[in-house]
Amino acid sequence: MPDQATARANRAADPDWWRGSVIYQIYPRSFQDSNGDGIGDLAGVTARLGYLEDLGVDAIWLSPFFKSPMKDFGYDVSDYCDIDPIFGTLDDFRTMVNEAHRRGIKVIIDQVLSHTSDLHPWFSESRLDQINPKADWYVWADSQPDGTPPNNWLSVFGGSAWEWDTRRCQYYLHNFLTSQPDLNFHTQAVQDALLDVLKFWLDLGVDGFRLDTVNFYFHDEELRPNPPQTRPVDAIDAPRVNPYLRQDHIYDKSQPENLEFLKRMRKLLDQYPGSTMVGEIGDGDRSLKTMVAYTSGGDKLHMSYTFDLLGGEPTRAYVEKTLKTFEAQAGDAWPCWALSNHDVVRYATRFLPFAQNPAQQDKLMAALQLSLRGSVCIYEGDELGLTEADLAFEDLVDPYGIRFWPEFKGRDGCRTPMVWEAEAVNAGFSTAKPWLPVPQAHLAKAADQQVGKAGSQYETYKAMIAWRKASLALSKGSVRFLASEGDILAFLREADGEKVLCVFNFGSMGAGFQVPEGHSVADIADLGFASRVADDMVTLPSESAFIAKLK
Structure with missing residues (x-):
């Protein structure tokens, strides 16, 4: 196996490898279980790298596998520099990285820097009192005179973005679950600590980071209330039943100070030639403007993960408007296009109302995605044409879906296990009961039913990826x-x-x-x-x- 010095040298030989790359998103809990506990793990990822090498992807992006109480399934981190036991160990991670590099596959990992778990040691110390060394590491504020929260900011997951803490007798900010307190990026020590986290993983050989909610890092220090939303907005950032859409979020995210921190991050990554950052930007109808600001100039993010094709319609009018609008404003900004991910309804289901021949339409969208200027991200199972799972309420584990059921069923439907073998127990994902059910409707689309079969969704993806990799015009033109x-x-x-x-x-x-x-x-x-x-x-x-x- 190559050592990390060799991997770094290979990456540095083509520092722009990310530009036009094909990235495959892995949701580790649902990819492959190697130890029979019903939950996917890092050893399972390693075992399936041959499949991804055959598909032809340039890189994998792994959703969080860090230590976590798993209230938001890893997006609530309690230790940034260790692996949660359900996923394995740091040695398992090193083995996976080395094997991926041996097969010519880069490794990108999720980094959830805007907030931590409330069980993170930093928060445990911060909430002790108002004078401890980490007292200002999170966003704390006094109540209003009548005891109500400091302002009207709302959580993406519903309700107020403020939670009362009885130790400090103050409110803390949480843009997501109450168990996900927001870090205070206005504190220099917080920025320094998070840069150390990135350095830890870069030194372990990762090739880049996908930055969760990258525009949520900073908040308005004056805590000014958000005004009502007066413009029509789509429902990509949140479901329409969520009151979050009723505010114009000009003070609780996308603050100008964020640009300077992104520059600090870029300076760190520039010390590791060939490493890359792709930022997730959810900013309503300002997403394109924010994306251009965050990726232009060559001194901040390398790429922005765009939401534009995660909603909308598979029509000429919508796609053309989306692409032309981006091209008119982008300048030197570089996008990363996705059709599905772990947070939205799978595109095979989302676009179904527009399809005369669903299987044909799925291939059309695959060809479109892999023809676009920018990089592309394929969500696990899209290459098989997997549809959204229709789960019963009692099968749900996603707190978001449980909170807004039944009008919004949450994210579990796009997170069900990969289907590897149609006739195997649990489709080859695990020998134990999976953490989410394997949909019966997915079995006919299992990997062993498609790999090597002419005309399958998998082979369409594989052929188009090969064309993209062999063509400078398609990858970087x-x-x-x-x-x-x-x-x-x-x-x-x-x-x-x-x-x-x-x-x-x-x-x-x-x-x-x-x-x-x-x-x-x-x-x-x-x-x-x-x-x-x-x-x-x-x-x-x-x-x-x-x-x-x-x-």
Whole structure:
């Protein structure tokens, strides 16, 4: 196995590897259980790296596996520098990183820096009194004269963002669960401690970080109340039944001070050439503006994880508007596009109302995602076409879903175990009862039913990833939108003289598209669509894509 010095040297040899990369998100609890306790673990990830190598991804992103009481399933960290026993040990982590690197796969890990668990030693000390060394490490505030919270800020998970603490006789801020107190980034020592956390993992050989809720780090020091929301907003940041959407969140997140801390983080990562950061930015209709601010200039985040395709519609109108709006404002900002993740309904279900042929539409969206300018993130199971699981209330474990049931069923439906073998116990995920049920409807889509099977969702992803990796135009090139009609969206990706034509028919009827004048088709990606070209006219069936190099 290569040592970390070798891995660092390999990464430094291509410091821009992340630009245009294909990242595969692993939710460790649901990926592979290696020890028969019903919960996925790091050794399970190691055991399945061959599958990801075959798929062709450049990197994996692992959701949190740190020590945690698991009230929010790892997004409530009680020790940033150790592994929770349910996932294994630091030695298991080292083994996984080395094996991933041996297979040419980079490792990105989640970092939840905006808040900790209320069981973190830092918080235990901070809440003791108002004069201890960590008294200002969290956001504490006195009540209003009538005993009510300091202001009107709301938690993403419902209710006030303030919780009364009987030890300090003050309120503390929690943007999520009451058991997830927010760190006070206005305190320099907090910033320093968190940079030490990042250094710890960089020294262990990780290639980068996905930064959870990166725009929540700083709050308004004056604690000014948020005004009411007066603009129409979508429901990506929160479900429509959540009153969180009724505020304009101009003071409890996305503060200007955040930019300077991101610069401090970038200076640290620049000491580890080839390492990268991708930030999750949920900021309503300001997300694009915030994303550009956070990733432009080459001195802050490398990439921003965009929410724009995690909602909306699989239509030419929506996709074109989203892409053109981004391109018009992005400048040198670099996006990371996702269709699904561990927090939203899987795209195979979300887009179902628009589909004439669901399996065909899933492949269309895969081809689209892997043609976009930017990096892309595939959520585990999307490459199999997994749908959202419809779970009974008694099966839910997500506090968010339990709180807003039944209008919002929470995030458990997208977190059910991976299906590896259709005929195996629990689809090959575990020999014990899984922490969430394995949906019966997923068995026919198990990996062993798709790998190597022509025309499967898996093979479509694999073929498109291979095309992307072999094409400088697709991975790092520019994008130029082409005139088209009806449900057809077309654009040209270009780099160093290479040109790739990308055409997508979102409609329920077949349609045609003329190859740009002066060009002809040289090589067509075999993605399982019945598209064809004759006399420089591309004919696309309904819900299909056409990807080809031009000469």
